[in-house]
Amino acid sequence: MRRGSKLRSTGVTLSLLLPGLACFFGLFFYPMMVTVVRSLRPEGSDTGWTLVNYISFLSTAKARDVIVLTFTLSLSATLLSILFSVALALILRKKLGGHRFFRLTMIIPRVVPGLIGALGLLLFFGSRGWFNLLVMGVFPFVEKPIQINYTVPGLILFYTWLYFPFTALTTLSALESLDPGIEEAADVAGANKWHVLRYVILPLIMPGILAGSVLTFMAAFGAFSIPLIAGGNYRPLSVEIYKQIDLTPARWSAASARAMIMAMLQVIFLTIYMRILRRRSR
């Protein structure tokens, strides 16, 4: 009897899980396998196995440049997001006048379609955009507009604009869940503000910052729409993949091989990152 009810209970659990599992296998696992298989097939053929799609990409100098670029962009954007988020979170924590407005402002880049953010930034930082008009107006020695669009620093700025909210939100919530007593104790003990920040607050909110920065990193690593329209001469992996299937005839195998390389790089990087994260928070 008990065994029967246990079996029934397992059955209920399974049937409850079924939609989620079906979604996982049907919409993620199976397509992923299709990509894997495709990447191992000769271009345009449904039979035979080959590694040529991987080798022909990885053996070029361009592959190294593309991978380095992808990491440069995503890591710099992550770092910049952390720096910016910590400052922002420390300020917003004080609940100054209008802090609710700025909290809302913080999530705007995530709610608005990324393409529009990118278009706005392109227009704003363009050679006749407001940014350059301002710079040229305020600093008379700047005679030529500063080229920001379609440069690596510009792209990093765009990435940061779009993806910092992940880090900022987790940092802010980590900061707000801190026990105010700790700080007061440090204050009373005579530590100066910088020391409190450096040796008390930062170590305590580090796990929160790192967790958020993982999200920023993942989003920046996989970023597609931004580099597609604002990348100019710089094409990270995602754009490189898309360009393969945008050709006629589409090169699905080449694209799949690049996609697998990208997925593997991300998983490897995340595993290392998570391990560091776990060690830190221990």
Added chain:
Amino acid sequence: MNLLRIYVKSILRGRKVLIYTFLLCFGLIIYVPFIVIMLRSVGKNWFGRLWLPPELTLDWYRWAVEVTKIFRITLNTLIIAVIAVAISTLIGIPTGWALGRRKIPGKELLMAMILLPRMIPPIAYALGIAQVFYRLHLVNTHFGVALAHVAICAPYAILVLSATIEGLDERVLEASAVCGANRFKTFFHVILPLILPGILTSIIFTFTASYNEFTLTLMTYGKDTVTLPVRTYLAIGEGYWEVTSAMSIILVIPSIFVLFMIQRQVTPEKLVGGFKGL
């Protein structure tokens, strides 16, 4: 106490200016791009280095409506988003229930598995989805594009809903059972109202995710299922940026609506969990 006073004073004096400058710059850099798009969408003959357009016009909006069929495309986008939200929610409730309330061996592993699509760059499985959908003739149907979006949206709905369901008070359910309510009654009259805020949060987030989704749409869209993000992308690459700006303004309106709802429903601090997937 003395120290605290000095601290507060220094903030009130010099630092306050610095802090507000920082916040002002932050606000500017977030909002100004949208203001610039807005101006571009109504400006005419705006050449050279001018701060403001010399003439105003609504031509670009007319163009967006007449030529790019913006209403048809908005409708496509909304239909797809509604289908994706519905499917994701229907997946999210039972799976969230199982993960939230039932004993499952290896639950953490299962959760990690369901969140795996968020760890892999979308373009990697988008390639596979496109190939599978081509074969199943799902490309260029609203349902097909929505289904592709579910790959992104469902993990979200599961995450949010399992957290909500986990937080349900056991005693309420027991009380309901004691009062003689059957399972369905319990579900509809007790559980559903309790998890409704969770469902709403999940709907808002899955809707935003689907409405803004670009990568998967680009891989599965066809002539009848062009969505706003895809059309904006095409217009940035091939069209007049004045018209693109007008389209962008139209595209951004629902986002503002969503933002308004988020702000009313949940405090920004609570958004962290929800935004994990966005």
Added chain:
Amino acid sequence: MKPKMLLCILLLAAPLALFGTGVAEEVPEITLIDTNSGANFQWYWQTQVIPAIKDQLGVKVNYIVSKEAPLIERMKAWEPGKGDAHLLFVKPGTIPKALDGGVDLETLYPDKVDVIPNLNKCPKEYLKTVLGVSIDGKGALYWRSQYALIYNSDYIKEPPTSWKEFYNRRAEWKGHIGIVRPDAKSGSSYRIPYSFLNAYVDMVDAQGKAIPLEDLQESNEGKDAFAKLINFYTYAKLPLPAEPPNMFEDFNAGDTWISFYAMDYSLWSRHQGTMPPSIKSGFLEEGMAAGSDGYLLVPVDIPEEYKATVYKVVNFLLSDDQQIRLITTMWQYTGTDIWDKIPGIVWDTIPPWEKMEQSRLRIGNSEVKNFIREKGADILIP
């Protein structure tokens, strides 16, 4: 409050779902897929041509803008007689690509001249070959697009009149020459380098046959031409714009002064107020690449009952009235040779065809074109 919000969402969603199903139409309806038109012609099709077809033929045209790659992918998957894109409007290069991909197209000329009599007015050489490849009359020529020098007369008072002059005076305009990336989607990607090379080395032999790329690269003129081209790119506005809209943004900012682009687009943009009024177009005498000539295609695999309607529409599009509208509204050269019927006032804005035809360079060496598209990014981007 919260359930109310849910109700709100549901109420919003319900009518949308109803809308989505659509209602069947009585009027004969065909689908036209356009992979050629830029923003200006998308406007023209939607606001001028499609309503005219509805008024005069009673045919409803479902006009859809798409791209070449997905279009061919889709057509490959069609079952015979079930195709749902009844009429295609494409760039010349799409025809050989579709045929190579196994997509069958109706032979319009000469097989269908009895139902499309206006086809007889199209120049025959355009119906026989595109890009140096034979197409055997499988497309109808709707327009001829032409590239020309465009420049901002505020900055440039004396524009060059030949490619050689353009190259020799490049230092005057350093950093202000607009050149789109060689791997851009837009056809301007290869038209600038192709026309430039053509000024220094022959692309086709006396019989009009393409000279193999290898021979070109080995010859002294060829080496010289490529070296000059690479040098020319270092004088461009950097970074090279990814697509034409980026280049026009540079034009509007006053950063780019001179370029080589589709004449109709530049003139029309000026007229619309999306480019400065000081934009002018000019000639480069060694030859200016033809733009994307517009071809109308009818796939074989569409339902038979649609074909008669589709041919009627093609004939209508090639009719004198429609062709004259094309040149008078959009400044695009017509697909049919009806020059004596075109109002003389047109030639105040654009050069007469007799003059343009001599400078017109039909891309005859697709090997060079493909080389530029595939390898150009590595070689030419400074």
